[in-house]
Amino acid sequence: MHRRRFIATGAGLVAAARMPPALAQRRDPRVLRFVPQANLTALDPVWTTASITQTHGYTVFDTLFGIDDAGKVRPQMAEGHGVSDDGRAWTIRLRDGLRWHDGQPVLARDCAASLERWAKRDVFGGSFAPLLESMGAADDRTIRIALRSPFPLLLSAIAKTAAVSAFMMPERLARTDPFRQVPEMVGSGPYRFVADEYNSGSRVVYRKFDGYVPRQEPAENTAGGKIAHFERIEWSVMPDSATAAAALQAGEVDWWDQVNPDLTPLLRRGRGVTVAVNDPTGYIGTLRFNHLQPPFNNTGIRRAVLYAANQDDYLRAITGNDPEIFSECHSVWPCGTPYGRETLPAELRGPADLNRAKAMLREAGYRGEKVVIINPSDLPSIGPFGLVTADLLKKLEMNVELVETDWGSVIQRRASREPVERGGWSIFHTWWPSPSILNPAITPILRGQGANGWFGWYSNPRVEALSAEWLTASDEAEQARLAEEIQQESFREVPVVPLGRYFIRTAYRTGLTGFLKTASSYPWNVRWA
Structure with a gap:
């Protein structure tokens, strides 16, 4: 472990261990006090794929359709839908009584613009965009979509829960350039964003929206009745894990989103605290290259890093060396899902010979170009990845600069397409909930959309053609074949380096119930027993 990180964590363990037993009373049962995984710097959940912004998005905004625990699409803001016999004309009927947080009614034209x-x-939305002939309002409650050719997965695209979710906004906000953030947070979800109490780096506040009418079905994932049991939700940003652990033990906060693995044993011994894994599918760690700038605009150099990377090193670092919550996965699709076959070519399988990796770099033409790794020092579920990569690349005699900042700064900087000398970057790391990258329709990290794609701007026309075939394939066997072709192309061209699967624990005050089985910390349904 990085010496500075070890000292800080060790000191935190000592400090937390000295905390008195958690005897504090809840100050106000109408308030949920939450410690998020990271600072919330980007507020627009359509502008970024950052998980913290998506959690914020689901608190404030709502979607036309949701996904239940079985992965099936369910109506949410929608009352229902219709589709023509030829599959080209769709209508979506809104539920009655929907309102925006500013009191205005939700109209079909708002949703069409959104x-x-x-x-x-x-990525998924972009797959049907070329087929779109028109989209608008048939009346105030009916959205009408006309396609040039059938797109049977339309509702699946609108309902999906990860990367960029299809959040509904008032038309005046939805007309904002999608590559710029909207200027206001006006949604129709169960909680309202309190703008005048927002302080990036410290505090985020939401208040229950009394005008929200939940569905009557039980809550499952993003489907069903989103019942707000709290009048107020307060996020307290705590970059230091020991501080968050101590606050939870003392009853000063109610729920810590992502627990530092080093502090798990301490919390388990504490009184009044429950440690759990709410997401049964796990997370996939990834190393993402900047494909626009040297040196990783060179496929051979990317392949050398793929060959040299040892998943066991990354997984032990990210989980505190806890083998119960990680497993290697040498696939670009999540292991345990239909396409998660470990078919890494033999020449890229480990254990890696670093001398061979150095030779691969030389043969590919690496000439000492600077590699800037942007890495969050405040996010234990990602930060150790950057330390492992920096150490690996130094062993490969690459010219490495590790830039450690908060996660919010990483999110902002990864949007830069400039060279590293002008504030750009070469590598960053992140994780993805397994369901968010399990097929070609939804994964942004393998798609080759270039300048219009995900951060890193990987371009690969062949992958785009294979993905288009997957969307219209006649049966599951053909889809599986196409997914494997994309996997082999990804091993050749290396858009990302997969780092394996692991689980992230959450912790909360005992007595807090109603947690959903999801990768995101949704606030509805949660309540005191």
Whole structure:
């Protein structure tokens, strides 16, 4: 472990261990006090794929359709839908009584504009955008979509829960350039964003929206009744894990989103605290290259890093060396899902010979170009990845600069397409919930959309053609064949380096119930027993 990180964590453990037993009373049962995984710097959940912004998005905004625990599409803001016999004309009927947080009614034209903006930023939405002939309002409660050819997965695209979700906004906000953030947070979800109490780096506040009418079905994932049991939700940003652990033990906060693995044993011994894994599918760690700038605009150099990377090193670092919550996965699709076959070519399988990796770099033409790794020092579920990569690349005699900042700064900087000398970057790391990258329709990290794609701007026309075939394939066997072709192309061209699967624990005050089985920390349904 990085010496500075070890000292800080060790000191935190000592400090937390000295905390008195958690005997504090809840100050106000109407308030949920939450410690998020990272600072919230980007507020627009259509502008970025950052998980913290998506959690914020689901608190404030709502979607036309949701996904239940079985992965099936369910109506959410929608009352229902219709589709023509030829599959080209769709109508979506809104539920009665929907209102925006500013008191205005939700109209079909708001939702049509929201879908248009979302489709310009999302991989799945972008798949049907070329087929779109028109989209608008048939009346105040009916959205009408006309396609040039059938797209049977339309509702699946609108309902998906990860990367960029199709959040509905008032038309005046939805007309904002999708590559710029909207200026206001006006949604129709169960909680309202309190702008005048927002302080990036410290505090985020939401208040229950009394005008929200939840569905009557039980809550499952993003589907069903989103019942707000709290009048107020307060996020307290705590970059230091020991501080968050101590606050939870003392009853000063109610829920810590992502627990530092080093502090798990301490919390388990504490009184009044429950440690759990709410997401049964796990997370996939990834190393992402900047494909626009040297040296990783060179496929051979990317392949050398793929060959040299040892998943066991990354997984032990990210989980505190806890083998119960990680497993290697040498696939670009999540292991345990239909396409998660470990078919890494033999020449890239480990254990890696670093001398061979150095030779691969030389043969590919690496000449000492600077590699800037942007890395969050405040996010234990990602930060150790950057330390492992920096150490590996130094062993490969690459010219490495590790830039450690908060996660919010990483999110901002990864949007830069400039060279490293002008504030750009070469590598960053992140994780993805397994369901968010399990097929070609939804994964942004393998798609080769170039300048219109995900951060790193990987371009690969062949992958785009294979993905288009997957969307229209006649049966599951053909889809599986195409997914494997994309996997082999990804091993050749290396858009990312997969780092394996692991689980992230959450912790909360005992007595807090109603947690959903999801990768995101949704606030609805949660309540005191």
